Amino acid sequence: MVEEMAALEKNATWDSVPLPDGKRTVGCRWIVTVKHKVDGIVKRFKARLVAKGYTQSYIVDYQEIFAPVAKLDTIRVLLSLAANQGWPLIQFDIKNAFLHEDLVEEVYMDPPLGIEKYLETTMVCKLKKALYGLKQSPRAWFGRFMKSMKLFGYKQSNTGHTLFLKHRQGKVTALIIYVDDMVLTADIGMLSCKLVTTPIEQNHKLYYYLGESPTDKVYSDVDWAGSTDDKRSTLSYFTFVGGNLITWRSKKQPVVARSSVEAKYRGMVFGVCELLWLKKLFEELDIDPQGSMNLYCDNTSTVEIARYLVQHDCTKHIEVDRHFIKEKLEAGTISLPFVKYEDQLADIITKAVSSNDKALCKLGMCDIHAQLKGE
Numbered sequence: 001m002v003e004e005m006a007a008l009e010k011n012a013t014w015d016s017v018p019l020p021d022g023k024r025t026v027g028c029r030w031i032v033t034v035k036h037k038v039d040g041i042v043k044r045f046k047a048r049l050v051a052k053g054y055t056q057s058y059i060v061d062y063q064e065i066f067a068p069v070a071k072l073d074t075i076r077v078l079l080s081l082a083a084n085q086g087w088p089l090i091q092f093d094i095k096n097a098f099l100h101e102d103l104v105e106e107v108y109m110d111p112p113l114g115i116e117k118y119l120e121t122t123m124v125c126k127l128k129k130a131l132y133g134l135k136q137s138p139r140a141w142f143g144r145f146m147k148s149m150k151l152f153g154y155k156q157s158n159t160g161h162t163l164f165l166k167h168r169q170g171k172v173t174a175l176i177i178y179v180d181d182m183v184l185t186a187d188i189g190m191l192s193c194k195l196v197t198t199p200i201e202q203n204h205k206l207y208y209y210l211g212e213s214p215t216d217k218v219y220s221d222v223d224w225a226g227s228t229d230d231k232r233s234t235l236s237y238f239t240f241v242g243g244n245l246i247t248w249r250s251k252k253q254p255v256v257a258r259s260s261v262e263a264k265y266r267g268m269v270f271g272v273c274e275l276l277w278l279k280k281l282f283e284e285l286d287i288d289p290q291g292s293m294n295l296y297c298d299n300t301s302t303v304e305i306a307r308y309l310v311q312h313d314c315t316k317h318i319e320v321d322r323h324f325i326k327e328k329l330e331a332g333t334i335s336l337p338f339v340k341y342e343d344q345l346a347d348i349i350t351k352a353v354s355s356n357d358k359a360l361c362k363l364g365m366c367d368i369h370a371q372l373k374g375e
Helices: 002-010 072-085 137-151 260-284 300-308 316-330 345-349 356-362
Strands: 014-018 028-036 042-051 089-093 123-127 163-168 171-178 181-186 216-222 234-241 244-252 293-296
Touching: 002 042, 072 171, 072 181, 072 234, 072 244, 072 260, 137 171, 216 260, 216 345, 234 260, 234 345, 244 345, 260 293, 260 300, 260 316, 300 316
Parallel strands: 216 293
Antiparallel strands: 014 123, 028 042, 089 181, 163 171, 171 181, 216 234, 234 244
């Protein structure tokens, strides 16, 4: 508590003033937690003073409160790129982050436990900083952070407002923030590499890769009328970047499909949208996927209708989805390779798999205790 009070005083969090007529105060309390190490040993005790934001009144104490939060999908993409490209990863946080931004609204708070004895009974705390617990504090902090990042030369991503990118000399630096926790990764090339002597035989031939970009692909699958209550279908997809699973989804479709072709076609649109989001993210990272992105489907009729825009009685009422996919195919943005049923990974989150062996096979796993042939 002494350390927290020192931080509050250092940042000039409040002024002690008499409560004006017609104003009401917001309460506060101490939150005490115990921080542990990985092995379970107590690392330190932490105390934080937070305002009772639930006692605030709209318009009187706050107005705008929205603050963006990092998407786990974006975080997984950055982790996958760092793992495949050999980029370093740095994780850190900002100490007392919210206290770095001034509070715009006029908010009065009750004196916290421990300092009320030093104040007169008529004195309260007029907040000058965005104290933890206030409804508008996350928005105020993110606004301050966004301005600071732009001063450092970073640009806010259009695919995720919590992702900030900086391009310099053909290299990219990416930083993503989740409240006050951040992950930083960058393409640093051969920076800080130490020279070593690696003698080889003269005229020894080497094969040099000019460049390798991460491959991205989607497995899309839909069951047909799987729900016993309303006969709606369940769609699912798996998205891979560089061989790593980054997004997945299993959701019941909002409408009843008249055929399996219609159900799979509607589900395919969600996979296309996921690929388009990845394409925009790669463009901001200056990464070229090299070719069209693959959307794997295990229904030949669905693939043929998408490729050739075949007019069919069972699909003429989903014209928007048909033309949307056809447009992306003609532009070379996506491709629709056919995949066999046993190789359709998304099948395991669409319907119940008949046996554990099939589920393990689809996940690329094997039973290490299974007997080998001939034993």
